[in-house]
Amino acid sequence: MYEVIERRMIVPNLHEFIVRAPAVARSVKPGQFVIVRPEEHGERIPLSVADWDRQAGTVTSIFMQVGASTAKLARLKPGQTIPTYAGPLGKRTAIEKFGTVLCVGGCYGIGSIYPIARALKEAGNKVYTFLEARSAFLLYWEDKLAGTSDGTFIVTRDGTKGRKGHIGDMPSMIAGAGITPDLVIVNGCTFLLMRTSALTKPLGWKTIVSMNPIMIDGTGMCGVCRLSVGGKTKFACVDGPDFDGHEIDWAEFLARRKSYSPEEVDPLRRSSCASHF
Amino acid sequence: MTDEKQTKKTLDLKRRPMPKQDHLERIRNFDEVALGYAVETAREEASRCLNCKNPLCNKGCPVGIDIPGFIKCIIEGDFSSGIRKIKETNALPAVCGRVCPQEEQCEKMCVLGKKGEPVSIGRLERFLADWEAAQAKMELPVVAPKTGKKVAIVGAGPAGITVANDLLILGHDVTIFEALHECGGVLIYGIPEFRLPKSIVSREVEYVKRLGAQIQMDYIVGTTRTVDELLEEFDALFVGAGAGLPWFMEIPGENLNGVYSANEYLTRVNLMKGYRFPEYDTPVKQPSRVAVVGGGNVAMDSARTAVRLGADEVHLVYRRSRTELPARLEEVENAEEEGVIFDLLTLPIRLIGDENGWIKEIECLEMELGEPDESGRRRPVPVKGSNFLMPADAVVIAIGNSPNPLVPMTTPGLEINKKGGIVTNPETALTSKPKVWAGGDVVRGAATVISAMGDGRIAAAAIHKYLTGQA
Numbered sequence: 198m199y200e201v202i203e204r205r206m207i208v209p210n211l212h213e214f215i216v217r218a219p220a221v222a223r224s225v226k227p228g229q230f231v232i233v234r235p236e237e238h239g240e241r242i243p244l245s246v247a248d249w250d251r252q253a254g255t256v257t258s259i260f261m262q263v264g265a266s267t268a269k270l271a272r273l274k275p276g277q278t279i280p281t282y283a284g285p286l287g288k289r290t291a292i293e294k295f296g297t298v299l300c301v302g303g304c305y306g307i308g309s310i311y312p313i314a315r316a317l318k319e320a321g322n323k324v325y326t327f328l329e330a331r332s333a334f335l336l337y338w339e340d341k342l343a344g345t346s347d348g349t350f351i352v353t354r355d356g357t358k359g360r361k362g363h364i365g366d367m368p369s370m371i372a373g374a375g376i377t378p379d380l381v382i383v384n385g386c387t388f389l390l391m392r393t394s395a396l397t398k399p400l401g402w403k404t405i406v407s408m409n410p411i412m413i414d415g416t417g418m419c420g421v422c423r424l425s426v427g428g429k430t431k432f433a434c435v436d437g438p439d440f441d442g443h444e445i446d447w448a449e450f451l452a453r454r455k456s457y458s459p460e461e462v463d464p465l466r467r468s469s470c471a472s473h474f
Numbered sequence: 475m476t477d478e479k480q481t482k483k484t485l486d487l488k489r490r491p492m493p494k495q496d497h498l499e500r501i502r503n504f505d506e507v508a509l510g511y512a513v514e515t516a517r518e519e520a521s522r523c524l525n526c527k528n529p530l531c532n533k534g535c536p537v538g539i540d541i542p543g544f545i546k547c548i549i550e551g552d553f554s555s556g557i558r559k560i561k562e563t564n565a566l567p568a569v570c571g572r573v574c575p576q577e578e579q580c581e582k583m584c585v586l587g588k589k590g591e592p593v594s595i596g597r598l599e600r601f602l603a604d605w606e607a608a609q610a611k612m613e614l615p616v617v618a619p620k621t622g623k624k625v626a627i628v629g630a631g632p633a634g635i636t637v638a639n640d641l642l643i644l645g646h647d648v649t650i651f652e653a654l655h656e657c658g659g660v661l662i663y664g665i666p667e668f669r670l671p672k673s674i675v676s677r678e679v680e681y682v683k684r685l686g687a688q689i690q691m692d693y694i695v696g697t698t699r700t701v702d703e704l705l706e707e708f709d710a711l712f713v714g715a716g717a718g719l720p721w722f723m724e725i726p727g728e729n730l731n732g733v734y735s736a737n738e739y740l741t742r743v744n745l746m747k748g749y750r751f752p753e754y755d756t757p758v759k760q761p762s763r764v765a766v767v768g769g770g771n772v773a774m775d776s777a778r779t780a781v782r783l784g785a786d787e788v789h790l791v792y793r794r795s796r797t798e799l800p801a802r803l804e805e806v807e808n809a810e811e812e813g814v815i816f817d818l819l820t821l822p823i824r825l826i827g828d829e830n831g832w833i834k835e836i837e838c839l840e841m842e843l844g845e846p847d848e849s850g851r852r853r854p855v856p857v858k859g860s861n862f863l864m865p866a867d868a869v870v871i872a873i874g875n876s877p878n879p880l881v882p883m884t885t886p887g888l889e890i891n892k893k894g895g896i897v898t899n900p901e902t903a904l905t906s907k908p909k910v911w912a913g914g915d916v917v918r919g920a921a922t923v924i925s926a927m928g929d930g931r932i933a934a935a936a937i938h939k940y941l942t943g944q945a
Contacts, residue, residue, distance in 0.1 A: 220690075220698050229697070234655060240746065240755040241655070266755055281655045283692035413741050413756070414663070416653045416694055417879050420720040420735035430729065432719055435879055449729050452831030456731040460757030 198278035202255050204270070207337045210262050211305060212271050214244070218282045219254030227312040228290025228407060228439055231256065232415040234281035235269035242266050243412045243434075245384065246285065247308030256282075259308030259337075286415045287438045290405070292316045296323065296379035299371060299402075300346070301393050303329040303364070306385030307338055309407065313382055315345040323347050325376060327367055329389060333358035348374070364392050368400060378402050383442065387454055394442030406442040408433045410454060424450050487590020490519040492597055497811040501781050504667045504749055507808060508572070516601040520548035523593050526585055531595060534583035536928030537563050537570075537636075541580055541595055548598055554613065557602040561615065565639030565682065566632060566927065568607065568674045569661055571600025574924045575802050607677055614684060618645035623941040626651065626708040628695040628881060631659020632923045633714030633914030635682055636930030637937070642685040644938050649708070650682075651693040653880075656745065659716045660915070661923065663745035664737070666775050668782070669805075672744075696880035701888070705909055710937045713896060713905070713912040714930065717920060718878035722871055723767070727825025732761065732833035736772045736872035743779050761868035762786040765836060767822055768872035769794065772920070774805040776870045777814045788814045789864070793821040793841050793854040817864070819843070821856060825869060836864045874920045881916065893919055903933035911937055 203215040221231060230243045248257035262271045273279065290313050298317050302310035307328055318324045326346040330336045331354045343349055350370050351359025360366060371378065381404040383393045390406040397404045410422040410433050417435035424431055425446035431437065493509040494500075500507050511519065523545045531541040540559050547556030560567045576582075576596035584592030606612060623646045627634045630652040638648045656662045658675040683689065695701060695715070704711055720735030722728045739758070742748040748758030764780040766773050769792035780788045790809065792799060795818050799806055810816070817838075824837040840860035843852035877895040882888060889897040889906035896905055896912040903911045913929025915921055 220693060224698060232692075238747075238754045265752075269755075281692055283653065283655070283694060283698075285697050286694065413738060413746065414654060417718050418663075418716070418875075419738040419741045420722075421738045423729060425729060430722065435719070435883070446729075449831070452731055453729065456832075457757055460751070 198280060199282040201273045201275055201277050201279065203275055204273045206271070207259065208335045211335070211337070212260055212262065213257065213308075214260055214270065214273075215255050215257045216279070216282050217254055218256050218284075221282065221284045222249045222251050222254045222256050225249050225256060225285040226289035227292065227316045228309075229285035229287050230415070230438060231258065231282055231284030232286060232412065233258075233270065233279065235266055235273070235279055237280055239269060239280075240266045241281065241413055241415065243286070243409070243415055245305060245309035245407065245409070245438075247305075247311055249312075256284075257308075259305045261305050283415070287434060288436075290316075290382065290407070290439050292320050294321045297325070297376060298322045299325050299327060299376070299378040299381045301327045301329070301364075301367065301381060301383040301385070301389070302342075303385035303389040306383070306389065306407070307336070307342070310382065310384040311338055311341055311345070313384070314342060317382075318345045325350065325371070325378070327371070328352070328359075329364050329367075329385075330358075331355065348376075350374075364389060365396065367393065368396050380405065383407070387451060390442060391445075391447045391451070394445065394447075398443045404442040405439050406445070408438045408440055408445075408450070410450070411457060424453070486522045487586065489522070489591040489594045490515045492594070497813075500668065501812050504782055506671050507668050510604050511597055511601045513605075516548055516598060517551065519594050520545045520598055522586065523549070524585060530583035530585065531580045531593075534580040536579065536924050537931050539563050539580075539599070544602060545593065545595075545598060548602065553602055553605045554609075557606045558613065558615075560599060560602060563931070564927070565636050566678050566923075567599050568603035569632070569670060569678060570924055570927070571596050571598075571603055572670050572674075573665060575922060577803065579924070607674070612681060612684075615643055617643055617685065620647070621645045621941065623647065623709045624649070624707070625937060625941075626695075626704045626711040627714060628701075628712065629653070629659055629714040629716050629914075629916070630657035630679065630689060631714055631716045631914060631926065632661060633716075633926035633930040633933075634659070634712065635678065636927040637712045637714065637913075637934045638682045638687045639685065640931060640934030641937060642682065642687060644934075646938070646941060647688075648686070649688040649690060651690045651695050651698075651704075653692070653694045653715075654745065655691060657689060657691075659714075663741045664717075664772065664775070666740065666744055666779055668778065669775065694880060696884035701881060701885040701907075701910060709909070709941060711910050712903075712930075712933050712937065713881050713910065713916055714914045714926065715878040715881050715916040717915040718876045718894065720871065720875045721873050723822065723873065725823055725825065727827060727833070728871070730825055730827040730833045731831050732759065732867060733825060733869045733871065735875075736766075736768070736776045736870055737875060739776055739870045740772070740779065743783070749779075749783060758783065759868060760784055763789075763866050764868045764870065765789045765791050765817075765822075765864060765866040766870045766872055767791045768874075769799040769801060770872065770874075770920075771801045771805055773872035774801045774809045776872050777809055778812055780868070780870070781812050781814060785868075789817050789866070790814050791817045791820050791822060791836070791838070791864070793819065794851060795819055795843060798851045819854065820864075821854065822869075823861075826863075833866060833869050836866050836869065838862055838864050875915075877916045877919055885910075895919055898929075901932070902936035903929055904936060909940075
């Protein structure tokens with residue numbers, strides 16, 4: 198059993214989730230994920246890792262409440278335990294001295310891009326951060342990210358912070374600031390990954406995206422996380438989760454990502470306290 | 475008179491049938507199909523044994539069980555001695571009695587089989603294991619004094635459990651590192667409840683725990699800690715990490731929604747208990763027309779699972795004929811009884827989806843059998859122009875899998891073959907890396923439970939030799 202150290206809604210619908218898991222904390226690297234099971238009858242779900250404390254033996258994730266399983270996670274309180282917290286899984290994000298790197302984060306990915314930005318900075322890169330949110334109140338960890346970045350760009354749909362706009366404005370904002378990234382790394386919802394890849398392709402900006410398919414074991418056995426990259430089938434849990442965003446078959450990925458959408462919310466509908474679904 | 479009786483006994487050529495759940499009943503539940511011999515039936519079946527002077531049956535057993543020895547105990551009604559005899563060399567009798575392909579191993583060698591039906595060795599093994607489980611207390615073997623040597627085992631599947639069992643009895647300390655949230659490996663995630671109840675697997679795991687095995691769950695050797703890191707702490711390490719990524723046919727459409735690997739399909743149902751959704755959170759789709767591609771035991775398990783999940787029609791699509799089906803005949807017959815439709819000599823060449831990316835139909839070719847290929851089976855050859863469409867709203871691909879990649883990917887100095895398996899010396903199970911042994915699916919790809927256990931026994935003997943300075 199793994200003790201929940203902290204679980205708090207950091208912004209609406211996004212939760213900061215800190216668990217004591219010394220074996221994971223000891224070896225986790227930027228870009229990896231863990232598999233979590235909220236309770237004995239629960240699903241195994243992958244969560245990107247957003248931070249860790251090797252001394253304290255704790256690991257932090259930011260997750261979005263989407264379906265039944267994340268709703269269960271969202272009800273956990275500090276001091277409670279969960280039966281499964283396995284990891285780290287997946288390959289670490291490749292960190293080397295690339296030159297100038299643009300880290301793009303949205304949603305839970307604002308959290309998981311943080312250790313990547315930190316490691317890139319430590320490796321001697323010039324690191325810029327680009328954050329996208331619907332509104333200012335959905336942004337978090339800007340201070341943490343500012344500490345690891347040479348500059349931060351923010352775009353919100355309603356203009357309550359940064360530029361009013363969306364990810365589509367990213368290339369002009371970056372180029373307008375006189376920056377030509379040698380590498381773009383994107384963490385966040387599938388739409389952000391796909392959209393950013395589409396934007397950077399014509400510019401020739403190499404783009405690495407952290408893919409977030411459905412997983413079960415997460416250890417290279419079941420094959421549900423497969424996706425097409427450069428015309429070849431790859432498995433996100435062991436070949437990824439990072440892939441070249443310009444090579445991914447996005448239509449196929451989106452369809453696979455949604456294949457269990459009805460079942461994700463079905464148990465919520467059945468519970469009496471959520472009868473308005 | 476006595477002699478006559480003796481002769482008559484040797485001519486008992488019919489094995490006692492295994493009582494089974496009625497097929498109309500069992501397709502509506504996940505309970506075990508084969509119900510096991512009653513005491514009297516078991517003793518009758520055991521009495522068919524000729525007690526050969528030079529028995530061949532035990533030579534057919536990958537873990538070398540003293541088969542005539544335990545059969546004799548059954549005849550005499552001394553079941554506790556019988557199970558003790560089996561456990562001398564087999565840590566998982568209740569499992570092996572159920573899922574071993576005995577017809578290819580011990581029973582194939584049985585002399586009675588030349589004239590009639592061989593002794594039902596597997597069923598008798600199961601009988602003893604189940605008899606023991608029904609007793610109040612499970613007996614523990616005598617364990618050698620502690621050696622102080624520490625062995626790490628990667629994976630709590632059949633290979634790892636066997637190594638743990640053997641080394642614990644020899645007095646070594648054993649820690650098993652298991653990646654999933656339950657022990658048992660393929661016995662838990664792969665083989666369905668109706669063929670191998672999970673309570674039996676837990677019981678066998680409990681047994682090695684009582685022998686003193688330490689088990690670390692949710693521990694992924696390779697990423698949680700590497701093999702090299704573990705070797706700083708342990709004197710020897712056995713890799714039994716099991717199966718890896720599923721194979722696909724490499725035809726168009728395999729990433730459509732509704733197309734599953736057998737690993738995924740069975741894991742959802744068995745490990746995650748998807749058949750009890752929404753009581754359990756992991757969903758499994760309940761399509762009406764399921765096509766399972768493949769002809770092995772995993773294909774049969776998938777097809778029979780689909781039947782139980784309520785599919786209207788379950789088709790098993792296999793490119794050769796019934797004779798070449800690699801599955802156990804018993805499982806083929808069970809599947810047939812349960813209404814699985816066998817589309818033999820049929821090769822899928824394209825999976826076709828609907829506008830939302832869900833599988834809709836399969837383009838297939840009819841096949842005919844040509845000359846034997848390198849496997850000795852007649853090669854299936856497509857019949858020109860025989861293309862046809864088969865409707866399906868789910869496809870389960872059960873054509874095998876590669877060895878698990880996590881340890882090979884993270885362990886420098888470990889030699890890997892072209893198929894991704896860890897290379898071992900077949901006589902010792904030693905890998906190219908000192909102090910590291912390996913066995914089971916991580917070496918062989920998709921093989922059987924008993925071959926994994928056979929590897930485990932070989933590895934345990936070699937590890938013991940190494941730890942005690944004999945090698």
